[in-house]
Amino acid sequence: xxxxxxxxxxxxxxxxxxxxxxxxxxxxxxxxxxxxxxxxxxxxxxxxxxxxxxxxxxxxxxxxxxxxxxxxxxxxxxxxxxxxxxxxxxxxxxxxxxxxxxxxxxxxxxxxxxxxxxxxxxxxxxxxxxxxxxxxxxxxxxxxxxxxxxxxxxxxxxxxxxxxxxxxxxxxxxxxxxxxxxxxxxxxxxxxxxxxxxxxxxxxxxxxxxxxxxxxxxxxxxxxxxxxxxxxxxxxxxxxxxxxxxxxxxxxxxxxxxxxxxxxxxxxxxxxxxxxxxxxxx
Amino acid sequence: xxxxxxxxxxxxxxxxxxxxxxxxxxxxxxxxxxxxxxxxxxxxxxxxxxxxxxxxxxxxxxxxxxxxxxxxxxxxxxxxxxxxxxxxxxxxxxxxxxxxxxxxxxxxxxxxxxxxxxxxxxxxxxxxxxxxxxxxxxxxxxxxxxxxxxxxxxxxxxxxxxxxxxxxxxxxxxxxxxxxxxxxxxxxxxxxxxxxxxxxxxxxxxxxxxxxxxxxxxxxxxxxxxxxxxxxxxxxxxxxxxxxxxxxxxxxxxxxxxxxxxxxxxxxxxxxxxxxxxxxxx
Numbered sequence: 001x002x003x004x005x006x007x008x009x010x011x012x013x014x015x016x017x018x019x020x021x022x023x024x025x026x027x028x029x030x031x032x033x034x035x036x037x038x039x040x041x042x043x044x045x046x047x048x049x050x051x052x053x054x055x056x057x058x059x060x061x062x063x064x065x066x067x068x069x070x071x072x073x074x075x076x077x078x079x080x081x082x083x084x085x086x087x088x089x090x091x092x093x094x095x096x097x098x099x100x101x102x103x104x105x106x107x108x109x110x111x112x113x114x115x116x117x118x119x120x121x122x123x124x125x126x127x128x129x130x131x132x133x134x135x136x137x138x139x140x141x142x143x144x145x146x147x148x149x150x151x152x153x154x155x156x157x158x159x160x161x162x163x164x165x166x167x168x169x170x171x172x173x174x175x176x177x178x179x180x181x182x183x184x185x186x187x188x189x190x191x192x193x194x195x196x197x198x199x200x201x202x203x204x205x206x207x208x209x210x211x212x213x214x215x216x217x218x219x220x221x222x223x224x225x226x227x228x229x230x231x232x233x234x235x236x237x238x239x240x241x242x243x244x245x246x247x248x249x250x251x252x253x254x255x256x257x258x259x260x261x262x263x264x265x266x267x268x269x270x271x272x273x274x275x276x277x278x279x280x281x282x
Numbered sequence: 283x284x285x286x287x288x289x290x291x292x293x294x295x296x297x298x299x300x301x302x303x304x305x306x307x308x309x310x311x312x313x314x315x316x317x318x319x320x321x322x323x324x325x326x327x328x329x330x331x332x333x334x335x336x337x338x339x340x341x342x343x344x345x346x347x348x349x350x351x352x353x354x355x356x357x358x359x360x361x362x363x364x365x366x367x368x369x370x371x372x373x374x375x376x377x378x379x380x381x382x383x384x385x386x387x388x389x390x391x392x393x394x395x396x397x398x399x400x401x402x403x404x405x406x407x408x409x410x411x412x413x414x415x416x417x418x419x420x421x422x423x424x425x426x427x428x429x430x431x432x433x434x435x436x437x438x439x440x441x442x443x444x445x446x447x448x449x450x451x452x453x454x455x456x457x458x459x460x461x462x463x464x465x466x467x468x469x470x471x472x473x474x475x476x477x478x479x480x481x482x483x484x485x486x487x488x489x490x491x492x493x494x495x496x497x498x499x500x501x502x503x504x505x506x507x508x509x510x511x512x513x514x515x516x517x518x519x520x521x522x523x524x525x526x527x528x529x530x531x532x533x534x535x536x537x538x539x540x541x542x543x544x545x546x547x548x549x550x551x552x553x554x555x556x557x558x559x560x561x562x563x564x
Contacts, residue, residue, distance in 0.1 A: 145491065145494065184488075185492060187485055188489055188496075189492075192500035192501070196500050197536060199473065199555075200556075200558040201554050202529040207469050208470070208562055210407060212427065214503040215470045217500070218478050219500075219562075220496075221500060222552075226549050226552035226556050230548045230549040233548060234540070234545055234548070244537050244540075247484040251480035251526070254480055258476075258519055258523060259523055263512050269479065270479055270504075270512060273483045274482075277478075277482045278505055280498065
């Protein structure tokens with residue numbers, strides 16, 4: 001028997017589509033319903049077998065759901081969850097896949113008086129620099145980390161079920177408060193994006209013929225969608241600014257050692273970066 | 283008939299070893315001689331078939347060479363080339379694989395009065411974050427760029443032969459002056475390394491469990507050898523400092539847009555980084 005009789009996914013892009021494929025392959029859900037604004041695109045996903053049926057109205061799509069995944073852009077998550085709660089059964093679990101958590105969880109909690117459904121925030125650290133359901137894959141979450149972010153108001157059973165859901169898709173689950181999550185991803189995800197983008201922008205056309213794998217690796221994430229990253233940076237502004245300041249301090253130390261010609265200090269700083277990079281691996 | 287009757291390689295690490303393997307496979311050289319300080323290690327490379335014979339004295343190893351590749355650490359290149367010139371035949375071509383070019387070429391030119399051999403600097407944009415002859419491979423240069431850096435004193439025929447040599451190993455050759463080269467690689471190689479290192483160092487242990495592919499890509503080059511990179515940064519100091527300043531300006535623009543909550547400006551900056559990254563590809 002699947003963990004959830006009906007799984008409804010709001011926003012079937014790369015993440016929503018991969019959740020559908022993984023839930024199907026691993027028999028985690030009975031019926032899988034896709035909800036979105038483009039009936040033609042969704043109908044195509046039904047004919048491919050990714051979805052069982054589609055709904056273009058949120059109310060229709062979640063009315064009999066046991067689990068709803070809100071996989072919309074991050075700035076629409078809180079209001080979409082609020083809308084889901086108006087139409088979903090009282091026992092329905094709700095989670096999201098947003099890259100920031102504090103503001104989303106706070107808004108959902110603030111709007112949840114008397115409404116239906118148990119919301120627990122999630123952030124799967126999985127993806128691709130390409131977006132769109134056509135790049136979905138059933139193994140997207142295998143071996144990846146999903147952060148689940150309960151707060152003081154979360155129902156323990158709901159938290160446990162959401163954690164089990166992600167594990168069933170092959171992920172490793174880490175629980176953190178929404179604030180801890182946002183501080184951590186500012187350093188591990190948002191800062192690298194800002195740095196990669198500035199690095200790409202600092203590379204004038206005339207030197208690009210000398211680009212090799214080092215530059216390509218270091219700038220790779222800068223190919224991410226600009227509108228999506230704009231939202232992420234703004235949704236996590238204080239943490240991103242703090243992360244940038246932390247980075248700038250380290251880069252300033254390196255610059256000072258180079259400027260002073262202080263080889264010993266320079267090597268010590270580079271060895272520290274290498275130690276941390278080696279400890280993470282891959 | 284091979285392009286060179288005898289190829290001698292001074293310093294048989296990842297690059298020197300890969301040149302030996304590629305020259306053998308592509309029949310670019312008749313006899314391949316390795317020169318280094320560790321007879322046991324070199325003898326092992328002979329028994330593996332990478333080298334035909336070894337020499338622990340530079341004079342012996344280059345006495346009958348047609349082409350000498352100096353693949354020592356960058357701070358030893360100029361003096362090694364000067365030593366090669368004392369013992370090599372007058373017609374012998376000499377190149378190197380150093381990551382910086384202006385100082386090396388200037389020192390070689392300054393020391394070349396009346397000595398033998400035609401030196402033309404090279405920088406293969408190929409490598410690995412691992413070092414050592416055991417990671418050598420015959421296809422290391424295939425499809426990669428090698429920058430050849432003649433100056434006003436270079437012999438045109440020598441430049442042409444060095445270019446042909448790299449092309450014969452499968453590389454794409456770009457000619458640039460030593461100064462142009464150093465300015466370009468400061469932006470495309472040295473700056474990414476500094477940024478990756480600072481980014482790794484700015485990541486505290488407690489958040490590393492949330493590291494995903496974005497962080498891993500952006501910091502990958504920070505795993506490079508600290509002693510080697512110390513030399514590269516110091517050998518190219520003014521250009522690296524200028525590249526860091528250029529980067530800092532772009533990052534400051536991003537930071538200001540985030541701090542001001544200026545979504546339109548932020549998206550414009552991110553789109554510019556994406557445009558450049560997409561143009562390079564892979």
